[in-house]
Amino acid sequence: MIPGPFNYHRPATVADAVKLLASLGDDARPLAGGHSLVPMMKLRLATPEHLVDLHGVEGLKGIRRDGNRIVIGAMTTQHELLASDEIARSAPILHEAALLIADPQVRYRGTIGGNVANGDPGNDMPALMMTLGASYRLEGSSGARDVAASEFYQGAYFTALEPGELLTSISIPAPAAGHGYAYEKLKRKVGDYATAAAAVVLTMASGKVATCTIGLTNLAETPLSAEDAARAVIGTGLDAATLKKAAAAAEAIMSPAADARGPVEYRKHVGGIMVTRALTRAFARASS
Amino acid sequence: MNDMTPTREQRTAVLEGMGCKRKRVEDIRFTQGKGTYVDDVKLPGMLHGDFVRSPHPHARVKSINSDEALKVPGVLAVITAETLKTVNLAWMPTLAGDVQMVLADGKVLFQNQEVAFVVATDRYAADDGINKVVVEYEPLPPLVDPFKAMDADAPMLREDLAGKTTGAHGPRKHHNHIFEWTVGDKDLTDAAFRKAEVTIKEMISYHRTHPSPLETCQCLCSFDKIKGELTIWGTFQAPHVIRTVVALIAKIPEQKIHVIAPDIGGGFGNKVGAYPGYICAAVASIVTGKPVKWVEDRIENLTSTSFARDYHMTAEIAATKEGKVTGLRVHVLADHGAFDACADPSKWPAGFFNIVTGSYDFPTAHLAVDGVYTNKAPGGVAYRCSFRVTEAAYCIERAMDILAQKLGMDPAELRLKNFIKPEQFPYHSALGWEYDSGDYATAMRKMMESVDYAGLRKQQAEKRAAFKRGETREIMGLGVSFFTEIVGAGPSKNCDILGIAMFDSCEIRMHPTGAGIARMGTKSQGQGHETTWAQIIATEIGIPADNIMVEEGNTDTAPYGLGTYGSRSTPVAGAAIAMAARKIRAKAQMIAAYKLEVHEDDLEWDIDGFRVKGLPEKTMSMKDICWAAYNSVPPGMEPGLEAVSYYDPPNMTYPFGAYICVMDIDVDTGVYKVRRFYALDDCGTRINPMIIEGQVHGGLTEAFAIAMGQEIRYDDEGNVVTGSFMDFFMPTAVEAPHWETDFTVTPSPHHPIGAKGVGESPNVGGVPAFSNAVNDAFSFLGSTHIQMPHDFWRNWRAAKELGVFV
Numbered sequence A: 001m002i003p004g005p006f007n008y009h010r011p012a013t014v015a016d017a018v019k020l021l022a023s024l025g026d027d028a029r030p031l032a033g034g035h036s037l038v039p040m041m042k043l044r045l046a047t048p049e050h051l052v053d054l055h056g057v058e059g060l061k062g063i064r065r066d067g068n069r070i071v072i073g074a075m076t077t078q079h080e081l082l083a084s085d086e087i088a089r090s091a092p093i094l095h096e097a098a099l100l101i102a103d104p105q106v107r108y109r110g111t112i113g114g115n116v117a118n119g120d121p122g123n124d125m126p127a128l129m130m131t132l133g134a135s136y137r138l139e140g141s142s143g144a145r146d147v148a149a150s151e152f153y154q155g156a157y158f159t160a161l162e163p164g165e166l167l168t169s170i171s172i173p174a175p176a177a178g179h180g181y182a183y184e185k186l187k188r189k190v191g192d193y194a195t196a197a198a199a200v201v202l203t204m205a206s207g208k209v210a211t212c213t214i215g216l217t218n219l220a221e222t223p224l225s226a227e228d229a230a231r232a233v234i235g236t237g238l239d240a241a242t243l244k245k246a247a248a249a250a251e252a253i254m255s256p257a258a259d260a261r262g263p264v265e266y267r268k269h270v271g272g273i274m275v276t277r278a279l280t281r282a283f284a285r286a287s288s
Numbered sequence B: 001m002n003d004m005t006p007t008r009e010q011r012t013a014v015l016e017g018m019g020c021k022r023k024r025v026e027d028i029r030f031t032q033g034k035g036t037y038v039d040d041v042k043l044p045g046m047l048h049g050d051f052v053r054s055p056h057p058h059a060r061v062k063s064i065n066s067d068e069a070l071k072v073p074g075v076l077a078v079i080t081a082e083t084l085k086t087v088n089l090a091w092m093p094t095l096a097g098d099v100q101m102v103l104a105d106g107k108v109l110f111q112n113q114e115v116a117f118v119v120a121t122d123r124y125a126a127d128d129g130i131n132k133v134v135v136e137y138e139p140l141p142p143l144v145d146p147f148k149a150m151d152a153d154a155p156m157l158r159e160d161l162a163g164k165t166t167g168a169h170g171p172r173k174h175h176n177h178i179f180e181w182t183v184g185d186k187d188l189t190d191a192a193f194r195k196a197e198v199t200i201k202e203m204i205s206y207h208r209t210h211p212s213p214l215e216t217c218q219c220l221c222s223f224d225k226i227k228g229e230l231t232i233w234g235t236f237q238a239p240h241v242i243r244t245v246v247a248l249i250a251k252i253p254e255q256k257i258h259v260i261a262p263d264i265g266g267g268f269g270n271k272v273g274a275y276p277g278y279i280c281a282a283v284a285s286i287v288t289g290k291p292v293k294w295v296e297d298r299i300e301n302l303t304s305t306s307f308a309r310d311y312h313m314t315a316e317i318a319a320t321k322e323g324k325v326t327g328l329r330v331h332v333l334a335d336h337g338a339f340d341a342c343a344d345p346s347k348w349p350a351g352f353f354n355i356v357t358g359s360y361d362f363p364t365a366h367l368a369v370d371g372v373y374t375n376k377a378p379g380g381v382a383y384r385c386s387f388r389v390t391e392a393a394y395c396i397e398r399a400m401d402i403l404a405q406k407l408g409m410d411p412a413e414l415r416l417k418n419f420i421k422p423e424q425f426p427y428h429s430a431l432g433w434e435y436d437s438g439d440y441a442t443a444m445r446k447m448m449e450s451v452d453y454a455g456l457r458k459q460q461a462e463k464r465a466a467f468k469r470g471e472t473r474e475i476m477g478l479g480v481s482f483f484t485e486i487v488g489a490g491p492s493k494n495c496d497i498l499g500i501a502m503f504d505s506c507e508i509r510m511h512p513t514g515a516g517i518a519r520m521g522t523k524s525q526g527q528g529h530e531t532t533w534a535q536i537i538a539t540e541i542g543i544p545a546d547n548i549m550v551e552e553g554n555t556d557t558a559p560y561g562l563g564t565y566g567s568r569s570t571p572v573a574g575a576a577i578a579m580a581a582r583k584i585r586a587k588a589q590m591i592a593a594y595k596l597e598v599h600e601d602d603l604e605w606d607i608d609g610f611r612v613k614g615l616p617e618k619t620m621s622m623k624d625i626c627w628a629a630y631n632s633v634p635p636g637m638e639p640g641l642e643a644v645s646y647y648d649p650p651n652m653t654y655p656f657g658a659y660i661c662v663m664d665i666d667v668d669t670g671v672y673k674v675r676r677f678y679a680l681d682d683c684g685t686r687i688n689p690m691i692i693e694g695q696v697h698g699g700l701t702e703a704f705a706i707a708m709g710q711e712i713r714y715d716d717e718g719n720v721v722t723g724s725f726m727d728f729f730m731p732t733a734v735e736a737p738h739w740e741t742d743f744t745v746t747p748s749p750h751h752p753i754g755a756k757g758v759g760e761s762p763n764v765g766g767v768p769a770f771s772n773a774v775n776d777a778f779s780f781l782g783s784t785h786i787q788m789p790h791d792f793w794r795n796w797r798a799a800k801e802l803g804v805f806v
């Protein structure tokens, strides 16, 4: 549990960071909170020769409102997310989910940028970002681009980030006023990644579900958007039969790995239950 | 008397003696981060050692090449079995009479086995070196399932034992067999089963787990070439035993070995044995002439040093239709891993598992234990329990519930019907123990009244009906557990470690001003000895506990003792402390008589000194006697006031308790909630009620962890898959249930202060309470026994197999 040797860099601007990453190539990795990267280094599963620490980089922190979008700097910690009135007001599902990530110590260090850029299927924020329709701003030596969260994840630890690119901020369209939301996460204990988790954001019109998105965490190599399941509930009053249909549709796209959290069948089964529970809770919260 | 004269109550209170909820004195340094643990000890020029470990569970080691490793800056040496052979230390003896490879000698027998020891100027360099050692392996078929260990075609694990038909504990039946241990009357027991009206039989597994103390195993060895002396700082639960073992295997004269166990961050049995790290660090220090430190990381701790349990117990009970037990038959298949490194008293290959008759009056019983080798880590330590007692308690407490279910009787009623009665003590059990004292029915009834047992059963019946009507997806279980422990190893007539009787010791020295220092052969790992030991002395000799300093863990200053594990400290060293204190008091009485100019027999003890019988004003306090001991002792008496006692207990002590767990389980997810947990403990005389409560809380939390998910698991290929706290269930304050504690007091008749020991009771009694709760919850759906651990997915699987998802 001792990492191998590495060089440490601490740039002050995004431009410098990007330049460093470009010149150092594949052997360099950005370092944010370090709570995913450093454990991997201690096991020598990750052996970067260069760490580019983002803590000194200006302008990567903070939460602000930009019209009807919420913009969160990549280096904003989970703790800062939890402390933010803006988040509590406009995207309370982020607040609910952040509280279910690890423990206070990890949340003081771990960043939202690291969480979404990491590409670990166990991370909670990616499915949420897909559910909220967020996009990520990526900056590299050839400039900046925006990639939708739904386009970003390609496989376990495999994302749309090009070598040398940094994720600098996350932009989330503010969910409609009166929306219903819920994040249901089954875990074995505090500090554990999800056995299965589901995020739901929905709106209502005259007692029926008007819009709905559903995201799934740790139920496949990448976060999933359960589109068929979401379609199944739109236009309904979320009766028992609909819930069952939605859970079945969600289960159909799950392909979790068997691990100490349980065999595949169990994880899919509770995945369906998390969807049911999240839908029920979101529905109860939404105002028509 | 003027108003300032303290009352008797005030004089007693000031002592903070037995029965006082005295705050733990050691916590002042622990809570401020000022303790001194092994890793805090840093010596000039100190080197660091770490292991190359085997990725294979079973393989031949073809070659080890250290050339590239030795080129890593800072790496000074790579020690292999070949190096160790030059000092005859490639193998070491185990406490169980087996031998164990220190470093892989031709073969590896479990994943993460120690293969080579890299010594470097710091830990980073050592780990860089590890990555450059090239080991060529030829994988062999792994043997993972203990039930297949004695198959005719099972691979031979221990080639060093090839052809040996006798082991340390008698005949071996197969090349992977270690021992068979039998106790009891087979014929009588078989006859009881032939005549029985009702019988039950169940294979009850207690899975492999690990003590996983917060601080891992570690040591710092420093060999002084000039003096020929070896000093070892280490996480040792039994420092003197370590000194003797080192003297025997390293051939260093024992007076030249100094073993120091500083503050220890939890042991739970993990720190009783001797590990390759100790040997390698000592050899490395001798070879390099520099101090060498070895500190295990968490993965190494969980996967190489000392697992616990792994007992597969087939239990049978014979009974009458009315529920009176008439016989017990148990066979155990014990998975010992690659080497038999159990830390039991030497003549007890399955520890005190023959306490398996529990709290019940079995007229006859028979027990057979077969130990086998598998490709898993060695160990088999007593994880917060006396030797194999928690396995035994789990076995009988599950079996009694299964019998109750078969008879259609309430499990609490069945227990009450079969308890050993108070008038039967001292009670001779069918498997050879003499229980010292107990009042089981009183404890059981107190538990049942405290939790409104009848009311809970009624609630359960209603909830079951609601479940059957489809109104709830939650089921409710009541887990009753009534355990009897056997602790305080032990009497020299039946207990020794490597030939050393399992006595313990205390030395007390009183200083002139009425203060003193006391040293013991035990070693606290968090139990609070510095607090409680002083309380015993305070009551015995009337000096405030605050004026007594307790010191343990330095073999140069402490009297020889066998250490702390198996709840033996209070039963054995606690007795030695009282006996040493009484020697002090006896001499003090002679000094007081001389000073008060009366005959010794005219004095009586009164709280904190002596008074002349019939003349209550004529007194001499212990404080004043201490002073007098250094200037005016009676003619012919040696000055000073000190005493030492080595206590060989006449018997074990037998703490007991009544526990109940109330649990709700959501069948859809398998998620459980412990609604209530009540633990009544009877540990005899209570020295410090607050510390007892703390011990009970800690032990229950470990029991909860074990029963509900904490396991060391190997996959079919022999890979250990629970090597970190991500997967090895370590509950936090969030998961741990709320604990309600209670007590009765039935003193031990043979112990000087009547104390029995408590540190391990909650682990022993807790595990069956949790498991019985889960099993009780599911029983109405038609199950008789569900194996531990009861984590979420396994609860879901049980529900599924019982057909709740149709």
Ligand SMILES: Cc1cc2nc3c(=O)[nH]c(=O)nc-3n(C[C@H](O)[C@H](O)[C@H](O)COP(=O)(O)OP(=O)(O)OC[C@H]3O[C@@H](n4cnc5c(N)ncnc54)[C@H](O)[C@@H]3O)c2cc1C
Pocket: A029, A030, A031, A032, A033, A034, A035, A036, A037, A038, A039, A054, A074, A075, A100, A101, A102, A103, A106, A109, A110, A111, A112, A113, A114, A115, A117, A118, A122, A123, A124, A125, A161, A165, A166, A167, A168, A191, A192, A193, A194
């Ligand atoms: C005990 C424990 C429990 C945990 N439990 C959970 C949990 O339940 N749910 C959960 O979601 N997470 C959990 N985590 C992970 C935690 O949330 C991490 O903090 C998070 O995954 C990564 O954020 P970080 O800031 O620490 O990133 P780092 O560890 O520093 O980086 C992670 C990866 O992202 C890359 N990276 C970081 N920032 C950027 C950027 N701006 N641009 C491009 N690449 C970047 C790094 O190079 C690295 O590859 C847990 C961690 C621990 C230690």
